[in-house]
Amino acid sequence: MGRTTQQKLAIAAVLEDAESPLTPPEILARASKAVPRLGVATVYRALRSLRKEKKIVIVEIPGEPPRYETADRGHHHHFFCHGCRRVFEVPECSAKLAELAPPRFEVLDHEIILYGNCPDCRPA
Ligand SMILES: [Zn+2]
Ligand SMILES: [Zn+2]
Structure with a gap:
């Protein structure tokens, strides 16, 4: 498994396990425990890719940075x-x-x- 795939899987896993939507810095902090030397640019790249695959969605609260959560959580x-x-x-x-x-x-x-x-x- 390539490093890019490994990084993306770790980021996806963080969002699967998250109890609430997370910002990219929060995702970085949690994913870094599984994948050392992870950078914020990599997090943004993985988030873009996971959004394109419709695995995650963006949660927008006015005046707040965008947060992300998995797409399969149902209406809430x-x-x-x-x-x-x-x-x-x-x-x-x-x-x-x-x-x-x-x-x-x-x-x-x-x-x-x-x-x-x-x-x-x-x-x-
Ligand atoms: Zn509070
Ligand atoms: Zn409702």
């Missing part, structure tokens, strides 16, 4: 903590959201980001 949302600026996965959704649209409008999709404090950052 995200919670952004103002305290630690971490992003958490929110598995729940509500079918009632489609009812927010005016009469005769057909809702096909939605995007929701919850903002607030995670349990670690919540004032006691």
Whole structure:
């Protein structure tokens, strides 16, 4: 197995194991444990390639750097903590959201980001 393949597999594995979407520096830090001498340019290259293969998707939160997660997680949302600026996965959704649209409008999709404090950052 070539080094490029090995690097890409390590980066894919980091995203598989991740509990929430990660930024490229976070991916680099975790993948470096499996593949020494990994650089951020390599991480970006692997992410581009994995996106093209539709194995990962980008998670965009306004004003935040892009994060990445695996594409197979199903419908879910995200919670952004103002305290630690971490992003958490929110598995729940509500079918009632489609009812927010005016009469005769057909809702096909939605995007929701919850903002607030995670349990670690919540004032006691
Ligand atoms: Zn927090
Ligand atoms: Zn939803």
